Amino acid sequence: MSSAPVSSTSEHLASTASQVPVKQVNFDAQGNSRISQLGRSAYAQALEDGWADFRRLHAQGRKARRIYDASRETVASILGVRTEEIHFAPSATAAFHNALGALSLGRSRVGNTAVVGSTERSAVLNAARHYAQPSIIPVTRSGSIDLDQFTHAVSVGSVAWALSHVGNHEVGTLQDVEQLARVSRASSVPFVLDAAASVGHIALPAAEHWDALVAQPSDWGGGNGVGVLALKARTRTRSIWPEDQDLWFPGGTSLPAVFAAAVTLEESVRAMEERSTLQRRWIDEIRNAAAQIPDVEVVGDPHNRLPHILTFSCLYVDGEALTTELDKYGFSVGSGSACTSATLEPSHVLAAMGVLTHGNVRISLDWDVTQDDVDRFISVLPRAVASVRALMGVDDL
Amino acid sequence: MSPNYSDASVNRPRTHETPLVPVPSARDDQSDYFLDATDMRCPLPIIKMARVARELTPGSRMRVIATDPAAEFDIPAWARLKEHLCSEPVFVHTPVWTVEFTVTLQ
Numbered sequence: 001m002s003s004a005p006v007s008s009t010s011e012h013l014a015s016t017a018s019q020v021p022v023k024q025v026n027f028d029a030q031g032n033s034r035i036s037q038l039g040r041s042a043y044a045q046a047l048e049d050g051w052a053d054f055r056r057l058h059a060q061g062r063k064a065r066r067i068y069d070a071s072r073e074t075v076a077s078i079l080g081v082r083t084e085e086i087h088f089a090p091s092a093t094a095a096f097h098n099a100l101g102a103l104s105l106g107r108s109r110v111g112n113t114a115v116v117g118s119t120e121r122s123a124v125l126n127a128a129r130h131y132a133q134p135s136i137i138p139v140t141r142s143g144s145i146d147l148d149q150f151t152h153a154v155s156v157g158s159v160a161w162a163l164s165h166v167g168n169h170e171v172g173t174l175q176d177v178e179q180l181a182r183v184s185r186a187s188s189v190p191f192v193l194d195a196a197a198s199v200g201h202i203a204l205p206a207a208e209h210w211d212a213l214v215a216q217p218s219d220w221g222g223g224n225g226v227g228v229l230a231l232k233a234r235t236r237t238r239s240i241w242p243e244d245q246d247l248w249f250p251g252g253t254s255l256p257a258v259f260a261a262a263v264t265l266e267e268s269v270r271a272m273e274e275r276s277t278l279q280r281r282w283i284d285e286i287r288n289a290a291a292q293i294p295d296v297e298v299v300g301d302p303h304n305r306l307p308h309i310l311t312f313s314c315l316y317v318d319g320e321a322l323t324t325e326l327d328k329y330g331f332s333v334g335s336g337s338a339c340t341s342a343t344l345e346p347s348h349v350l351a352a353m354g355v356l357t358h359g360n361v362r363i364s365l366d367w368d369v370t371q372d373d374v375d376r377f378i379s380v381l382p383r384a385v386a387s388v389r390a391l392m393g394v395d396d397l
Numbered sequence: 398m399s400p401n402y403s404d405a406s407v408n409r410p411r412t413h414e415t416p417l418v419p420v421p422s423a424r425d426d427q428s429d430y431f432l433d434a435t436d437m438r439c440p441l442p443i444i445k446m447a448r449v450a451r452e453l454t455p456g457s458r459m460r461v462i463a464t465d466p467a468a469e470f471d472i473p474a475w476a477r478l479k480e481h482l483c484s485e486p487v488f489v490h491t492p493v494w495t496v497e498f499t500v501t502l503q
Contacts, residue, residue, distance in 0.1 A: 295478070297474070297478055315440075315443065315447075315475065315478065316440055316443060316444050316447065317440065318440060337439075337467070338438075338439055338465070338466055338467045339438065339439070344466065345466045345467075346439075346466060346467040346470060346471075350470065351469075351470045354470065354473065354474065355470075355474055356470075356471055356474040356475065356478070357439070357467045357470050357471055357474070358439045358440035358443065358467055358471055359440060392444075394444055394447075397444070397447045397448070397451075
């Protein structure tokens with residue numbers, strides 16, 4: 001009798017179950033945070049109770065409906081909007097694409113220009129190019145959007161929408177979003193807020209300042225497979241996709257992911273003040289340690305920044321070699337260097353800021369990082385940079 | 398609408414926007430050193446520049462051409478960190494996309 005073939009997924013399950021857990025410190029949490037214990041429980045509970053189609057009128061359908069409605073209410077109240085203004089997307093990227101596409105089409109009589117900063121995330125820049133004609137506003141060396149140029153760009157009269165991030169996802173620099181919102185409003189241009197790296201980390205501008213907002217649950221420990229779009233009811237949009245019972249994201253979004261997102265949002269906002277105070281101090285400590293290594297450029301605004309993000313570049317070093325070296329010490333870090341990207345192009349954020357793109361290390365602290373992790377990182381970082389430089393034969397430079 | 402472009406192309410001049418400039422031969426320009434860093438992957442062009450800069454005296458001019466997509470940003474950033482003066486970039490199609498700078502050492 002032949003046994004059933006073992007699939008590679010079941011092999012993976014078996015092998016991970018028997019491993020002794022070793023803490024790999026997540027310093028690459030921006031958009032990829034570890035799901036919290038509460039998030040796991042919420043996900044499991046929604047799998048148990050919310051598997052049915054929430055549009056059905058039977059008992060199971062109503063159970064699912066209650067989970068969906070509660071999730072929506074929670075997210076709406078935290079973002080300061082009405083419940084029906086919250087839409088769950090399959091990812092933050094999908095939320096950006098549909099929101100910006102529908103805004104572009106909804107405003108096509110006014111114009112086809114999209115005003116965006118040069119350091120917006122790729123999903124935004126890609127959507128701006130695909131659905132509109134981007135008017136890309138330069139940033140300063142520390143990553144602040146040029147307010148005068150932004151003001152001029154939104155006032156020219158053919159603008160479909162304008163967008164800015166609250167805090168930059170790569171370098172942490174905060175924008176003066178209330179001012180950007182004000183000048184957009186003065187020109188009657190819908191203003192979209194990219195809060196994907198900011199929700200759960202800093203207090204957001206009041207909802208009166210924006211027309212649409214995108215948030216990313218996987219950034220705050222809510223797990224993958226869901227994004228959040230908050231869209232004010234008065235905003236003029238037109239869908240660019242076929243009609244569906246799920247008006248904004250045809251086919252709908254996984255209910256367990258939605259419920260975990262809502263539960264963990266509440267959790268992370270509750271812990272925000274305490275955690276962000278610690279993270280702010282830790283990033284200052286890492287920033288100082290990095291700045292003391294010879295030929296290292298620390299980038300981004302040192303004070304006006306997200307609490308958990310830091311980026312620096314090391315001269316004469318290959319970014320890939322450096323991230324691999326830090327990985328050996330148990331630290332997962334990101335990088336904006338060309339050699340670490342699939343496209344072999346350097347980070348457009350670093351390029352737009354006019355800072356060094358090679359030897360780049362991008363740190364975003366996860367919610368479970370401790371003082372011990374930070375202390376250990378500070379002690380291994382100079383050694384890691386020195387050993388990569390020695391390996392590349394550039395330690396004499 | 399062209400969906401196929403990558404991140405750095407946000408700042409990269411499009412082919413039709415870039416003036417075609419012939420690459421002057423190393424002989425007929427005014428620089429003291431010509432570094433051909435074409436086909437070198439970053440950070441190699443910067444490493445070569447740092448090595449050359451160490452041998453040259455302050456006031457010398459180093460001309461460099463490179464094809465790596467990061468060179469356009471990293472050469473001026475290196476010059477700024479090392480307090481050298483860096484020219485504006487000149488983009489050339491030879492036929493590969495090439496960037497040229499002249500750095501005056503301080």
